[in-house]
Amino acid sequence: MNEKKPLLEVRNLWVKLPDEEEFILRGFELTVHAGEVHALMGPNGSGKSTLAKVLAGHPGYEVTEGEVLFNGENLLEMEPDERARAGLFLAFQYPMEVPGVTIANFLRLAYQRRFNKEVKYTEFYKILLQHLKRLEMDASFAARPVNEGFSGGEKKRFEIVQMSLLEPTLAVLDETDSGLDIDALKVVANGVNAMRSPERAFLVITHYQRILNYITPDYVHVMVDGRIVRSGDARLALELEEKGYDWVRNELATAGA
Template sequence: MNNNLLKIENLKTMVEEKEILKGLNLEINKGEIHVIMGPNGAGKSTLANALMAHPRYRQVNGEIIFDGENINNLKTDERARRGLFLSFQYPEEIPGITVENFLKTAKNSIDGNLLKFLKFSKDLKTNMEDLKINTEYAKRYLNVGFSGGEKKKNEILQMLMLKPKLAILDETDSGLDVDAIKIVSQGIKIFSNEETAVLIITHNTKILENLKPDYVHILVDGKIVKTGDSTLADEIEKNGYESYKNN
């Protein structure tokens, strides 16, 4: 049985004619939590956006194999339907669409119009309570008037409701206080199981105090230059990235 969920081989991407990812390699298996850390401008968010086929990030080389399928030529919505999910670093406000209706539409699109409304409503209430989100927020417009922490928790709510195979969390912990980080970590624990995987992109080790990642990767200048266990994050917290630059 093949446990491999994501395999990235020699990925190179361009943004406005500038090469950002310069031959990145990464493998993620089902049941694993991976963390990517790196200095500003290393290519962390570029990797997240490239995986979701953001049109600004042009893939010029390499392969992205997801759940045994080459997804190089798939559009963003096609990748989402296959089980890729991206939590945004800066979630957008969408006036006119409530949190509940947004989730219903997204889940319908992924599941193929097989949505069971009673189960959906029950799951939504349970997940909102687990994330300490006021259930009244389900009737509010998506992220409109939400604080930064509420927007980030709403991204985790989407992950729990949509049940992707691989959740990519881009700086989900940035700007959060200690209590909010604990809640986000709890959401990741609820989501994680032997059939799913999580890729956390961060420059902060705070979220790792509540999670035990299987692998920590250091991304510098468009390439992963070091992989280790959670102790690698502790080393970075203490010593920074200087020793990994210009390697």
């Protein structure tokens, strides 16, 4: 048992689309402490991305019941910007394509918002270069326009640079793009591994087990139909890889759940 105060506590969360009856998240529960890496796995449509979007403050979802505490504060009442300032990082909170704006300029704004202070461009550029170096990325990346003509791998690189710069206490990474090649997966994994620390936690959301070959999670959770149905350590991911999601579904059916 971890006696520390949780970083993230999700309690009995029920979420649906505003004009639908059917719930997507059905009593979802999760507790994350600082220093931990959690992997959230599940078949397509189980609600993984919906959870990430609700944590980000996406306006398209309705929370009808439950609560989310971040550092003991009610996350659901915070604006997306406040969430970032409080130390929560979700990659897709940021625009997909911003023509004409360079990565350096875009990141400087995000950095200033996160730390609530103005940083001169030259000073920021030095900081950015340090992060690029740590992630083994080329300095020329900073001068490119945001997401314009980015490959899947470059988008991931951009996310990871943002994560590194913004020094979140909780980073939520949704591996929506299952088409990521091995190099892109390694960029994500190296970024997470380089940033692992006792003060920071990660929630790595993934359908496939393969990224977990590079990131060893402390906990693995399997989500089916809007809630976690099974939790374990890294071995659970390997078991899933071997037996497939039907294994969990069948077990649930047998148990009459």
